[in-house]
Amino acid sequence: DSGVTQTPKHLITATGQRVTLRCSPRSGDLSVYWYQQSLDQGLQFLIHYYNGEERAKGNILERFSAQQFPDLHSELNLSSLELGDSALYFCASSSSWDREQYFGPGTRLTVT
Amino acid sequence: AQKVTQAQTEISVVEKEDVTLDCVYETRDTTYYLFWYKQPPSGELVFLIRRNSFDEQNEISGRYSWNFQKSTSSFNFTITASQVVDSAVYFCALSEARSQGNLIFGKGTKLSVKP
Numbered sequence: 001d002s003g004v005t006q007t008p009k010h011l012i013t014a015t016g017q018r019v020t021l022r023c024s025p026r027s028g029d030l031s032v033y034w035y036q037q038s039l040d041q042g043l044q045f046l047i048h049y050y051n052g053e054e055r056a057k058g059n060i061l062e063r064f065s066a067q068q069f070p071d072l073h074s075e076l077n078l079s080s081l082e083l084g085d086s087a088l089y090f091c092a093s094s095s096s097w098d099r100e101q102y103f104g105p106g107t108r109l110t111v112t
Numbered sequence: 113a114q115k116v117t118q119a120q121t122e123i124s125v126v127e128k129e130d131v132t133l134d135c136v137y138e139t140r141d142t143t144y145y146l147f148w149y150k151q152p153p154s155g156e157l158v159f160l161i162r163r164n165s166f167d168e169q170n171e172i173s174g175r176y177s178w179n180f181q182k183s184t185s186s187f188n189f190t191i192t193a194s195q196v197v198d199s200a201v202y203f204c205a206l207s208e209a210r211s212q213g214n215l216i217f218g219k220g221t222k223l224s225v226k227p
Contacts, residue, residue, distance in 0.1 A: 002156070002158075002159075042218075042219050043215075043220075045214040045215060048212060048214050055212050056211060056213075088155065090157060094213065097212045097213030098164070098207075098209070099162070101213070101215060102159060103149075103157035103159075104156075105155070106156065106157075
């Protein structure tokens, strides 16, 4: 158990819909990262938050957004969903940018 | 641009064989970190090791060992006396100081250990 929690574990929704994925980092970790894992793109970095502030953006679509709240949990919002957004979404946390990241169990999103 | 290459897509071995997973990276940064993660069939990503660019010492942890060579930009992972429980997809990853820690992953190597 990494100490990072993600909910829900599975999500099935229709095209055009909006969903919110939630992540709670390990106790004491201020950094939260979101990654997307798909068969064709592999594991890709989406966005990084540190103590409530956005620090870096990767290959994140404009339809996607994220935030980190004062209690350090983070949410990834995916809107106007398309079939190609079906993937496994991971959240990870670390104590510092140069330390290892610990990953949550992931949320498997299926868009039908 | 930073990049991580894991040339071996799939490897199949018989239990107790030794196996080496290759990882080659590209970066222009002088400060960077290399990682290996394991993704078993259950799907979670498990951290195995972190190495910084200034420490080229090899590391051994039980049956696992890692060989970091800056001269060849490689960070290879060896499992000695493989076991069925080692069956998983293994990812090598790179993070650079300039990008504040976001991980660039290789495509992964799927290791199958047969009894």
